[in-house]
Amino acid sequence: MRFVFVQTLIIPSALLLQGWAQVVSPSMNVTNVAIDLLDGSHILHFLDVVDAFGHVSARNPDNSSQFIMSFAVAPALTTSQSLVTYEIDNATAVQLTFNTSVTGDAVPSGFLERFIHSQIYKAFPNITGVVHAHTLNVIAFAAAEIGLRAQMGSAGSVGTLVNGTPIFDFDTLPTSILPEDAPHNLLIGNEALGDALADTFDNGSEVVLMKGHGMAIRGTSVRDTVFRAFYTMQNADVQSTASLLGALAMGGVPPAGLSPRVAMDATVTFESDSLLSRAWALWTAQVDQVPLYVNDLRN
């Protein structure tokens, strides 16, 4: 914490020394969340949860009616100057988070699918982090119409629903949400589609699979949401292997996975500050070794 604190004091004054007077220093809370957002974007790429596509966002810690996410750029390439503050109300850009002289229409185009984020924040007031990713082994489960069930303690937030994680299927949306003449391209590009996705969440899981597309994950911090996204991917690997082994050994019996009590207790343990911090320390050390990733708020 002390390291982060010192960094936040240094950045604004360093920028001012270079003559960028239009840069107002965001609060310490916003800067700390932004540091995690940049690390989170890079970590998700490093760990193969996202590729050229996918995104992570955070609710604005200074204003719960707004969220912060990069404009449309591959997550590996995100820097402080790609972060945008958006209205949750309508997913419109307010300003570049670290350059208040760039506002409204002057902000570079955002992800079409920022409505995934705005509508999840709107539906769930306690949620402060969202990840959307096109993770391959997760897409395989949605394609087979098999929900994920927690198979290991670090993936407890996947949940233990009898039918597994809910699966959002674009093709079954009513025309009131997806009119005939609207593009049927799987993309969550407006509020109605975002609401339909948010409605698919079940209290028993923090994950929704998106058929032909990927997954959406909700969480209570950037670190927590990135952790959930990574371990949802790992869980998909374990569940496929266990299903194949089960097919060989037991005539197709799917793996039972964790019991609800174990999944719940394991989530509390694995998503504690102590274990989350241990994972984050490793992952930030790993992305720091790769020149592709630039966290200009921390380096």
Ligand SMILES: *[C@@H]1O[C@H](CO)[C@@H](O)[C@H](O)[C@H]1NC(C)=O
């Ligand atoms: C910053 O975050 C801390 C911890 O969440 C909170 O207690 C504090 O009130 C926040 N500060 C501001 C100025 O919002």
Ligand SMILES: *[C@@H]1O[C@H](CO)[C@@H](O)[C@H](O)[C@H]1NC(C)=O
């Ligand atoms: C929070 O954001 C909303 C929507 O942009 C805005 O109307 C409100 O004034 C903001 N509140 C503060 C305290 O900045």
Ligand SMILES: *[C@@H]1O[C@H](CO)[C@@H](O)[C@H](O)[C@H]1NC(C)=O
């Ligand atoms: C978006 O929502 C905000 C907050 O409610 C509002 O101030 C703003 O006018 C809206 N913008 C558009 C383009 O609807």
Ligand SMILES: *[C@@H]1O[C@H](CO)[C@@H](O)[C@H](O)[C@H]1NC(C)=O
């Ligand atoms: C902020 O935006 C203005 C206008 O585009 C630009 O001239 C300035 O260089 C930007 N500041 C930084 C720090 O990038």
Ligand SMILES: *[C@@H]1O[C@H](CO)[C@@H](O)[C@H](O)[C@H]1NC(C)=O
């Ligand atoms: C949501 O937040 C409120 C207020 O902080 C709290 O009372 C409530 O228990 C939380 N709900 C969940 C599901 O975490």
Ligand SMILES: *[C@@H]1O[C@H](CO)[C@@H](O)[C@H](O)[C@H]1NC(C)=O
């Ligand atoms: C899910 O949780 C929310 C918030 O805690 C609660 O309001 C709602 O009734 C729950 N829904 C079900 C089906 O249990």
